[in-house]
Amino acid sequence: MQATQGYSENHLIGSLSFGSVYRGTLNDGRDVAVKVFNLQNHNAFKSFDVECEVLRNLGHQNLCKVIRTCSNPDFKALVLEYMSNGSLEKWLYSDDCLLDILQIINIMTDVALCIGISAL
Numbered sequence: 001m002q003a004t005q006g007y008s009e010n011h012l013i014g015s016l017s018f019g020s021v022y023r024g025t026l027n028d029g030r031d032v033a034v035k036v037f038n039l040q041n042h043n044a045f046k047s048f049d050v051e052c053e054v055l056r057n058l059g060h061q062n063l064c065k066v067i068r069t070c071s072n073p074d075f076k077a078l079v080l081e082y083m084s085n086g087s088l089e090k091w092l093y094s095d096d097c098l099l100d101i102l103q104i105i106n107i108m109t110d111v112a113l114c115i116g117i118s119a120l
Helices: 043-057 088-093 101-114
Strands: 012-016 019-025 031-037 066-072 075-081
Touching: 031 043, 043 066, 043 075
Parallel strands: none
Antiparallel strands: 012 019, 019 031, 031 075, 066 075
């Protein structure tokens, strides 16, 4: 909460179906992304559990790292390493960000390796 100045709108990076993501700075100077789950959405509980499980089990150099999880019956959040280049979704689907074919193949290979599928 302190890192995002009380989840200020000025720190809002984006809104998702199960919550919001804020940019913050920890006391040690590290930039983080804080994903706060909207517990009014019943599926947010399951989404939090699934994301924790997936991020715990998948270790890959290009996945953002979980710094801390915050969980109690009334609040759930993930504190993640901040990715300054933006999200993969932005790079794949935005008209402002263009990837060449080699970059796209590298992303596909990394995803396949993450989920245990053999590359070509």
